[in-house]
Structure formats: C-alpha cells, structure tokens
Amino acid sequence: MKAIVTRKYGSPDVLQLNEVDKPTIKDDEVLVKVRAASVNAADWHMLRGAPFPIRFVSGLLKPKNAIPGADFSGVIEAAGSSVTEYKPGDEVFGDLSNSGWGAFAEYVAAPADAVVLKPTGVTFEEAAAAPMAGATALKGLRNQGQIQPGDKVLVIGAGGGVGTFAVQIAKSYGAEVTGVCSAGKVGMVRSIGADHVIDHSQDDVTQSDNLYDFILDTAAFRASSDYLPRLSDEGVYVLVGGSTKRMIQVMFAGGGKTPAGRKRISNFLSMPNRPDLDTLRALMESGKLKPAIGERYTLSELPEAMRRVEEGRAVGKAVIVMEHND
Numbered sequence: 615m616k617a618i619v620t621r622k623y624g625s626p627d628v629l630q631l632n633e634v635d636k637p638t639i640k641d642d643e644v645l646v647k648v649r650a651a652s653v654n655a656a657d658w659h660m661l662r663g664a665p666f667p668i669r670f671v672s673g674l675l676k677p678k679n680a681i682p683g684a685d686f687s688g689v690i691e692a693a694g695s696s697v698t699e700y701k702p703g704d705e706v707f708g709d710l711s712n713s714g715w716g717a718f719a720e721y722v723a724a725p726a727d728a729v730v731l732k733p734t735g736v737t738f739e740e741a742a743a744a745p746m747a748g749a750t751a752l753k754g755l756r757n758q759g760q761i762q763p764g765d766k767v768l769v770i771g772a773g774g775g776v777g778t779f780a781v782q783i784a785k786s787y788g789a790e791v792t793g794v795c796s797a798g799k800v801g802m803v804r805s806i807g808a809d810h811v812i813d814h815s816q817d818d819v820t821q822s823d824n825l826y827d828f829i830l831d832t833a834a835f836r837a838s839s840d841y842l843p844r845l846s847d848e849g850v851y852v853l854v855g856g857s858t859k860r861m862i863q864v865m866f867a868g869g870g871k872t873p874a875g876r877k878r879i880s881n882f883l884s885m886p887n888r889p890d891l892d893t894l895r896a897l898m899e900s901g902k903l904k905p906a907i908g909e910r911y912t913l914s915e916l917p918e919a920m921r922r923v924e925e926g927r928a929v930g931k932a933v934i935v936m937e938h939n940d
C-alpha cells in the first residue's frame with residue numbers, strides 16, 4: 615500500500631510517499647481501508663518533534679511511529695477475533711493520536727475502541743475532518759466553559775480547524791457567537807453560523823466594549839491577560855492552542871480564578887475518546903455540525919497541506935482524499 619513515511623524530524627520535506635506492507639491486525643483491532651484523513655496542528659508538531667517535550671512521547675531522536683496521521687475515516691476490511699461490534703463493510707471514523715498514528719496511508723490497523731460508526735448522510739471527507747478538532751472544541755466549550763444557552767461566546771481562530779467546530783458547536787448550544795479571524799476567512803466563518811465576525815486586521819477585540827461569558831482561544835499569539843477585560847463577571851477564558859510560549863505560560867500559571875474577581879482562566883489537553891466521537895457523530899447526523907473543509911489534497915500532496923496548516927493559512931480543515939486503485 616501507499617503511505618507517507620517519516621524517518622526523521624524536520625520540515626514537511628522529510629515526508630516521503632512510499633510503498634510499504636499493508637498492516638496486520640491484532641485481535642482487538644480492525645483493518646480500515648482509509649477513504650480520507652485530515653491534518654491537525656498536532657501533525658506538524660509531531661513532524662518537527664517540537665516543542666521538545668513531545669519527544670518524550672513521540673521519540674527522542676526520531677519519530678517512533680513511522681507513518682503519521684491521526685484523523686481518518688474509511689471502511690472496515692477485516693476485524694480481529696475479539697472485535698464483536700464491527701464487521702467488514704462498516705464505515706467508521708476515528709482519531710489515532712493515542713493509538714499509534716498511521717492515518718496517512720491507504721490502510722490502517724486501528725484499535726476497535728478508537729473508532730465509531732461514521733454518521734449517515736455525511737461524507738468520508740467530512741467525517742475525517744471531525745475527530746481531533748471537533749472533540750477539542752467540544753471539550754473546551756462543554757467541559758471547560760460549561761456553555762449555556764444564551765451565553766456570549768468569543769472564538770479566536772474561528773477560521774481554523776478547532777475554531778470552525780467551536781463556532782458551530784457553540785451555536786448548537788444556543789450561544790451567541792462571535793468569531794475572530796483573518797480577512798480571507800471572514801466569509802467562511804459567517805457561512806458556518808457565527809452571529810458576528812471580527813477581522814483581526816481591521817478591529818482589535820480587546821479594545822472593544824463587548825463582554826463575553828466565554829472566550830475560546832485557539833490562536834493564542836497574545837497574552838491571555840489582554841482578553842480578561844472582555845470577560846463578563848463570571849466569564850471563562852479557555853486557552854486551546856497558539857504559540858508554545860503562551861501555552862507554557864498559562865500551563866505554569868496553573869489557570870484558576872483571577873485575583874480580582876470570579877473570572878477564570880483555563881487550559882486543557884484533549885485526549886481522544888469514544889463518547890466525544892459519538893457526540894460529534896450525533897451533531898453531524900442532526901445537521902447542526904458540518905465540518906468546514908477548505909482544502910482537499912491527495913496523499914502525495916500532504917507536504918503542501920502540512921505547510922498550509924503550520925503557517926495558519928489553511929481555511930477550515932485540510933483533508934487528504936485517498937485515491938485507491940483497487
């Protein structure tokens with residue numbers, strides 16, 4: 615089968631399209647013919663082995679897992695002897711970031727408990743776009759922010775992977791959503807349901823008079839404290855991602871309540887789990903959530919897709935569409 619292989623850390627140039635053996639499955643795994651995969655910021659972090667601490671998980675000197683890629687969708691071709699809930703022909707999607715990666719390939723061996731059935735009426739591409747970014751947005755809004763109907767929610771990085779899911783999931787909770795993004799993404803962010811969109815090259819949201827119950831920051835390239843004046847009395851600022859420096863600052867500060875009031879700062883690390891995938895499936899099936907796919911690539915074009923995502927240029931999600939010759 616064809617797969618992207620990385621034998622050393624580096625830029626997208628180290629990604630090679632190679633012919634490799636089709637994976638064999640263990641008793642508790644399924645063999646999935648991959649129909650689509652999607653690119654997350656985590657993929658380029660793994661590619662570069664940066665920030666350095668991730669190497670304690672990904673491999674100190676070179677990547678432990680030769681085939682990258684977490685998010686995928688596809689059709690089960692074979693199921694291991696102890697797998698009871700799936701059979702060949704079932705359409706599934708999942709996130710392999712906690713179970714060996716390997717999604718940027720024509721076939722993948724996935725633990726059965728890392729996949730769920732693909733939502734009906736949703737394309738393979740849409741399903742592959744959802745797992746990591748969708749689950750991160752969901753956890754940020756539901757677990758960290760405890761979002762309520764009527765909340766005023768600000769999503770920073772609303773035109774990116776996590777942001778496009780956050781806008782739609784917040785709307786599904788009945789929130790009033792403002793998205794912040796660059797000029798080229800304004801139309802798309804409006805089209806996915808944001809009530810208000812701020813182009814950060816024109817307006818600085820930290821200088822406005824608006825107050826938000828909840829700020830989800832997926833593009834933290836400025837200090838969290840800049841946003842605190844924009845939080846309502848018991849508002850929550852949740853840092854999802856952005857510059858490593860900002861992430862580390864909030865991580866070491868430990869989050870918690872602000873000294874002067876009841877506002878709260880928090881951050882979290884999203885780990886894949888089945889209940890979140892099931893929630894995303896239900897949201898997609900109901901039509902409340904439609905992954906915003908801004909770009910499509912073939913497997914051989916993965917380096918370009920990675921570059922676009924790393925530079926923050928990708929609009930919504932970048933999806934790899936698998937071309938099988940058999």
Ligand SMILES: NC(=O)c1ccc[n+]([C@@H]2O[C@H](COP(=O)([O-])OP(=O)(O)OC[C@H]3O[C@@H](n4cnc5c(N)ncnc54)[C@H](OP(=O)(O)O)[C@@H]3O)[C@@H](O)[C@H]2O)c1
Nearest residue numbers: 655750771774775776795796833855856882883884925926
């Ligand atoms: N905490 C967790 O568990 C978790 C899980 C998933 C992702 N993350 C992190 O969350 C962040 C967002 O992930 P994502 O998948 O949404 O990424 P993404 O699709 O690349 O979106 C990030 C957005 O950040 C903005 N941006 C501004 N300046 C940028 C720069 N210098 N470089 C890159 N982007 C820039 C871009 O929006 P504009 O062009 O509109 O400015 C871009 O759309 C990443 O840092 C990722 O590592 C964390």
